[in-house]
Amino acid sequence: MVEVRDGVDRMDRALVALIAERSRYMQAAARIKPSRDVVRDEDRIEDVVTKVLKTAQAAGLPAEIAEPVWRELVEQSIAYEFKVWDKTR
Numbered sequence: 001m002v003e004v005r006d007g008v009d010r011m012d013r014a015l016v017a018l019i020a021e022r023s024r025y026m027q028a029a030a031r032i033k034p035s036r037d038v039v040r041d042e043d044r045i046e047d048v049v050t051k052v053l054k055t056a057q058a059a060g061l062p063a064e065i066a067e068p069v070w071r072e073l074v075e076q077s078i079a080y081e082f083k084v085w086d087k088t089r
Contacts, residue, residue: 019073026077030084039081045074 033039049070056066 022073022077023080026081027084030081031088033085036082036085036089039085040078045071048074 030039049067052066052070053063056063
């Protein structure tokens, strides 16, 4: 069990680094978008989820895990982008 937990901890550290990188793209998007009205883009949300589900399937990640995790990640990213957008205007 120790080895399994060590592996999970290692993966968590890697995921944090990747999510941090993703958040920097959200910061950039907030600076680029011309109005607050375009921060939330429903078509883009569905595009992201569709791509993630395709990638998840190829990687053997069940959709039951991938979809809710990414939808929540996207929602939190949008909320963060709104904060950055508001702060930079």
